[in-house]
Amino acid sequence: MTALPASPAEFRPNAPGRLIRLSLERTRIEIKTFFRAPDQVFFTFLLPVLFVVIFSTIFSGEIEGPPGVEKVEFSQYFVPGMIASGIVSATFASLAMTIAVEQHDGLLRRLSGTPLPRSAYFAGKVGLALFTAFVIVVLILAIGVVFYDVSLPTDPKKWAVLAAVFLLGVATCSLLGIAYTRLIRSSSSAAAIVQPPYLVLQFISGVFLQYSQVPPFLKVVAAAFPLKWMVQGLRYVFLPDWVAVDDYGGEWQVERVLLVLGIWLAVSFVLARVFFRWNRGYTG
Amino acid sequence: MTPALSARGVRKRYGDLEALRGVDLEIEPGEVFALLGPNGAGKTTFVEILEGFRARSGGEATVLGVDPERGDLVWRSQLGIVLQSAGFFEQLTPDEAVAHFATFYPNPLDPRRVVDMVGLADKRSSRCKDLSGGQKRRVDLAMGIVGDPELIFLDEPTTGLDPQGRRQMWEVVREFTRLGKTIVLTTHYLDEAEQLADRVGVIIAGQLVEVGTPRGIGGRERALARVTFALTGNLAGRPLPETGADTATRDGRVTITTATPTAVVAVLARWAEANGEPELPALAVSRPSLEDIYLAMVEAADGGEGREGDDA
Numbered sequence: 001m002t003a004l005p006a007s008p009a010e011f012r013p014n015a016p017g018r019l020i021r022l023s024l025e026r027t028r029i030e031i032k033t034f035f036r037a038p039d040q041v042f043f044t045f046l047l048p049v050l051f052v053v054i055f056s057t058i059f060s061g062e063i064e065g066p067p068g069v070e071k072v073e074f075s076q077y078f079v080p081g082m083i084a085s086g087i088v089s090a091t092f093a094s095l096a097m098t099i100a101v102e103q104h105d106g107l108l109r110r111l112s113g114t115p116l117p118r119s120a121y122f123a124g125k126v127g128l129a130l131f132t133a134f135v136i137v138v139l140i141l142a143i144g145v146v147f148y149d150v151s152l153p154t155d156p157k158k159w160a161v162l163a164a165v166f167l168l169g170v171a172t173c174s175l176l177g178i179a180y181t182r183l184i185r186s187s188s189s190a191a192a193i194v195q196p197p198y199l200v201l202q203f204i205s206g207v208f209l210q211y212s213q214v215p216p217f218l219k220v221v222a223a224a225f226p227l228k229w230m231v232q233g234l235r236y237v238f239l240p241d242w243v244a245v246d247d248y249g250g251e252w253q254v255e256r257v258l259l260v261l262g263i264w265l266a267v268s269f270v271l272a273r274v275f276f277r278w279n280r281g282y283t284g
Numbered sequence: 285m286t287p288a289l290s291a292r293g294v295r296k297r298y299g300d301l302e303a304l305r306g307v308d309l310e311i312e313p314g315e316v317f318a319l320l321g322p323n324g325a326g327k328t329t330f331v332e333i334l335e336g337f338r339a340r341s342g343g344e345a346t347v348l349g350v351d352p353e354r355g356d357l358v359w360r361s362q363l364g365i366v367l368q369s370a371g372f373f374e375q376l377t378p379d380e381a382v383a384h385f386a387t388f389y390p391n392p393l394d395p396r397r398v399v400d401m402v403g404l405a406d407k408r409s410s411r412c413k414d415l416s417g418g419q420k421r422r423v424d425l426a427m428g429i430v431g432d433p434e435l436i437f438l439d440e441p442t443t444g445l446d447p448q449g450r451r452q453m454w455e456v457v458r459e460f461t462r463l464g465k466t467i468v469l470t471t472h473y474l475d476e477a478e479q480l481a482d483r484v485g486v487i488i489a490g491q492l493v494e495v496g497t498p499r500g501i502g503g504r505e506r507a508l509a510r511v512t513f514a515l516t517g518n519l520a521g522r523p524l525p526e527t528g529a530d531t532a533t534r535d536g537r538v539t540i541t542t543a544t545p546t547a548v549v550a551v552l553a554r555w556a557e558a559n560g561e562p563e564l565p566a567l568a569v570s571r572p573s574l575e576d577i578y579l580a581m582v583e584a585a586d587g588g589e590g591r592e593g594d595d596a
């Protein structure tokens with residue numbers, strides 16, 4: 001019989017290099033398994049494509065601004081909303097549902113029995129969401145530009161804001177999806193629990209309509225959540241400045257958008273750490 | 285020496301059910317310990333408390349010197365866990381899944397070699413979702429050991445395996461034993477416990493009722509031997525010799541229960557020789573098997589009659 005080996009002091013499970021390596025490894029595996037389920041791939045990318053096509057076909061008019069400014073096509077007007085909606089479905093909705101399944105079939109339990117840091121597990125999920133959200137945004141823009149005369153911004157600052165809102169939005173909504181799994185009690189109820197808040201928020205944040213049409217008290221509610229700010233930041237990227245007067249009372253307030261999203265990122269990180277359970281729902 | 289694992293008065297309640305009623309156990313480093321017990325006895329509950337998966341309702345436990353409820357990732361890196369059931373990476377192959385798990389550990393084994401060890405060499409490139417139940421169980425085992433753990437928990441590792449698979453699993457356990465690792469396994473197969481374990485513990489209705497070596501448990505070593513043979517050929521109808529032991533005859537078969545089987549056989553041999561039958565027909569000398577002992581314990585706990593001597 002051998003004595004117990006001393007605990008391997010040189011093994012530091014949360015060393016930054018190890019966290020980065022494992023985050024990349026988890027992301028690699030997530031993306032690999034994602035692509036091995038073709039039905040999942042198809043529907044993930046089909047929905048945003050359908051949205052663009054349907055919206056651009058049904059609302060084929062244009063929005064008139066004050067005299068002397070160029071009009072905005074509806075197909076252009078709804079691009080920011082489509083992108084925001086695509087981000088939320090690739091992150092919040094998709095992660096909450098897939099993690100709920102992993103929780104309830106015991107895969108999470110298996111992972112939690114290993115020295116894999118929880119943050120690396122999160123990072124893999126966010127990595128997959130980042131990837132699918134990116135593909136969705138590219139698809140939306142490509143279809144818009146090719147079929148519906150959508151014009152892309154020329155100002156580099158607008159591209160920078162697009163990138164910032166995209167990254168902050170993906171990270172925040174992914175972490176919120178992770179935290180939200182706490183409310184899901186079985187994998188079969190996942191969709192029913194995930195869809196309502198996200199559909200309601202889409203309406204009151206002005207994803208499917210002009211923000212000026214949202215009643216004021218609902219705007220107050222919408223402003224408490226990140227989606228409204230994502231849409232606002234993305235509208236700045238794709239729409240002329242006069243739209244901000246109608247929709248957001250004057251200015252785009254880009255700095256404020258980024259600040260609010262930054263705060264939400266920190267909050268959602270804490271929520272994910274507090275509410276996420278490796279072990280939930282398992283009774284074996 | 286510090287035990288690899290120790291439990292003192294470990295209790296677990298699920299609502300009104302007392303699944304564990306104060307379990308005491310110490311396991312030494314390098315030991316192979318098998319936990320036996322009927323369905324629902326509390327084996328999985330006990331093991332998962334030690335693995336840090338379930339909170340205990342009372343008592344103390346340390347595993348590799350750490351309270352499992354406070355085990356950190358360094359502690360986890362020294363454990364290998366094969367759960368009774370757990371989710372899969374359905375879309376990965378065994379090679380990919382095991383290699384993925386290997387990246388979590390500081391000093392993993394070679395993942396391909398581990399896949400070979402568990403007998404999945406010819407399935408290494410199939411998706412896990414397409415594997416049979418027993419093949420999936422082998423993947424479970426491979427993922428559990430690839431981190432080269434000091435202490436391995438195996439909860440019914442061979443349930444669903446074919447005989448060859450069970451033997452491969454035993455070989456894996458023996459290989460880890462040779463390297464001085466500690467193994468805690470649960471099983472419903474008594475031959476498995478007998479083959480592998482240094483000690484076995486029998487848990488019934490949440491209580492550890494017996495702990496001992498497979499040979500000695502439940503007074504098995506001291507239990508009386510049974511000498512049996514058939515009254516056929518020239519022996520048919522002959523009066524039996526006096527052996528001084530408890531003798532019963534049924535359907536032409538004689539069963540003698542004795543503490544001195546060698547002496548009894550010597551007497552019988554001379555008697556048979558004298559009756560013109562140099563070989564005692566169908567002679568057998570046996571001791572109660574681990575299974576006999578185990579079933580007797582379970583029946584005793586159920587309030588039933590003991591089995592010892594029930595066919596005498």
Ligand SMILES: Nc1ncnc2c1ncn2[C@@H]1O[C@H](COP(=O)(O)OP(=O)(O)OP(=O)(O)O)[C@@H](O)[C@H]1O
Nearest residue numbers: 283284298303321322323324325326327328329330
């Ligand atoms: N999560 C749980 N919630 C409520 N009761 C539970 C839970 N897990 C186990 N039990 C109950 O506790 C008892 C012990 O269960 P456990 O799974 O530990 O048995 P076991 O010895 O592993 O059985 P088996 O041989 O069938 O695997 C059973 O009566 C079971 O129904």
Ligand SMILES: [Mg+2]
Nearest residue numbers: 327328329368
């Ligand atoms: Mg069990």
